[in-house]
Amino acid sequence: MTDNKAGMKSLVKHLVEDHNYKRIMFVTGPENNCEAMERYEGYLEVLKENNIPVDENIIFNGNFNSHTGYRIMKEVILNDIRYDAAVFLNDDMALGALKAIDDLSQKHEIDTFLFKETFEVPKKSILLYAFKDGERVEIKEDEKVFDTKRLVPESFIPKDRRFYYLINPLYFEEDNFGFLCFELVNDDIIHFESLWAQISNILNGALILMEKDKIKK
Incomplete structure (x- = not known):
């Protein structure tokens, strides 16, 4: 169960x-939604x-759909409302906001955080796998x-363009295996959710096999 x-x-x-x-823009969920109110x-x-x-x-008041995210971000951009980062309570609203940014202001910079279930974050992380354009990328020892x-090693962060990362913990039932960092392009949220579920299941299977090997030894 998530502690919202x-x-x-x-x-x-x-x-x-x-x-x-300091100026953290916040887009809520429906007023009668208990989880949204807790957040x-x-x-x-x-x-x-x-x-x-x-x-x-x-x-801003939101209602968990992409049209709301688009409308709110459009209002923010057109009225030149200053903020440091924006937090949305679900992916649909955040995706709508990202589309508004692309449509209305190519020079507008934003750190967008999509609220997902969270877990205790360690100070250091180990990068196990990296992929680009569907192919696995070799990870150097110092990376x-x-x-x-920082979410990813410095060398993996684009220097010549704006980008958006969607981060989600990898879970199988109650077990956490780390997190998945996915560069979001257009409406890739559908692919992200599918990939996230597949990786969680694969990691769980791999861990079970590792435990069996330990028992045999």
């Missing part, structure tokens, strides 16, 4: 403490804990271990 408030607090705390963001409370608590004033101008808060 704790998960959101962890995300917003990361933005504040690791990135020094909103988590957002407000982190602001209070860090003495960051609540700015109603960068808090395997990196700071988790």
Whole structure:
């Protein structure tokens, strides 16, 4: 079961403490949705804990569909509303916002965080697999271990273009195996969800085989 408030607090705390963001735009879910309200409370608590004033101008009501995300981001861009990062409570709204950014402002920069189920984040991560254009990429020895808060090793981050990453923990039932970082292009969310489920199942199968081998030995 997901702890919605704790998960959101962890995300917003990361933005504040690791990135020094103060103006964090927040797009809520339906008013009668308990999970959305818990996440909103988590957002407000982190602001209070860090003495960051609540700015109603960068808090918007959402309803979990892409049209809402598009409309809100269009309003933000056209009215030149300043913010450091934007948090959406589901992928559909975030994807709508990304489309608005592409449509309305090629020069507009944004760090977009899609709220997914969270887990305790280690300081260091190990990159196990990397793929580009459907083919596996060789990982150099000095690239395997990196700071988790950077999401991927420095050499994997594009330097000449804007990009969007969608991050999701890899789970099988209650077991967490790490996380999947997926560069989002257009409406690739469908492919991401499918890939995420497949990788979680494959990793679980691999771990079961490893445990069996240990028992045999």
